[in-house]
Amino acid sequence: xxxxxxxxxxxxxxxxxxxxxxxxxxxxxxxxxxxxxxxxxxxxxxxxxxxxxxxxxxxxxxxxxxxxxxxxxxxxxxxxxxxxxxxxxxxxxxxxxxxxxxxxxxxxxxxxxxxxxxxxxxxxxxxxxxxxxxxxxxxxxxxxxxxxxxxxxx
Numbered sequence: 798x799x800x801x802x803x804x805x806x807x808x809x810x811x812x813x814x815x816x817x818x819x820x821x822x823x824x825x826x827x828x829x830x831x832x833x834x835x836x837x838x839x840x841x842x843x844x845x846x847x848x849x850x851x852x853x854x855x856x857x858x859x860x861x862x863x864x865x866x867x868x869x870x871x872x873x874x875x876x877x878x879x880x881x882x883x884x885x886x887x888x889x890x891x892x893x894x895x896x897x898x899x900x901x902x903x904x905x906x907x908x909x910x911x912x913x914x915x916x917x918x919x920x921x922x923x924x925x926x927x928x929x930x931x932x933x934x935x936x937x938x939x940x941x942x943x944x945x946x947x948x949x950x951x
Contacts, residue, residue, distance in 0.1 A: 843939075844936065844937070844939055844942045844943075846933070846934075846935045846936060847908055847933040847934070847935070848907065848908060848934075848942075848946070849905065849906065849907055849908060849933070849934045849942055849945050849946065850905075850906060850907070850908040850911055850931040850932060850933050850934060851903060851904065851905055851931065851932055851934055852875070852903075852904040852906060852911060852914060852929060852930065852931040853901060853902065853903060853904070853928070853929075853930050853931070854901075854902040854904065854918055854922075854927065854928055854929050855884070855886060855899045855900065855901055855902075855928045856899060856900045856901075856902060856922070857897075857899060857900070857923060857924070858899075858900060859880065859882060859900050861900075861922075861923060862880045862900040862902050863880065864921070865902065865918060865921055865922065866878035866880060866902055866904075868917065868921060869904060869914065869917065869918075872917065873948070873949055873950060874906060874910050874913055874914045874917055874949070875904045875905055875906035875910070875914065875949060876905050876906065876944065876945040876948035876949050877904070877905045877945070877948075878902050878903070878904050878905075879902070879903040879904075880900055880901070880902055881900065881901040881902075881903065882900055883898055883900070884898070884899050884900065884901050885897070885898060885899075886898075886899050905934075905945050906945070906949050907945070907946065907949045907951070908931075908933055909951065910949060911931050914929065914931075915929045
């Protein structure tokens, strides 16, 4: 059995404490600064649930989707439209089960813009019945949601 001395000199205690403090400063300063700045950023930007929505529109191909997406963003009906290529849709149309390859647009906008967005899509979309559905955004990255609000006017 190894016996450790119970009494540590004051000088050894001070040296050990100084080394620990220095290591703590070196290893924690940058992470604490990063965490602090992210916390301050998130705390300073308040988002009200449902202020923004994600809308979904299917299109027959990439060309149509890009044309509609560009019009949506140019008219400030949305901040961003993502185009997801080659989805498969299975649906009933006029009494028959259909299967088609389509393109999906994911649209981020203000909830208040959904009616105008829907009207625009209906006016330019080649389908007889264009799909325009939306869901309110409950929460997300505060700086991103702020950007959506900044880009899309009330």
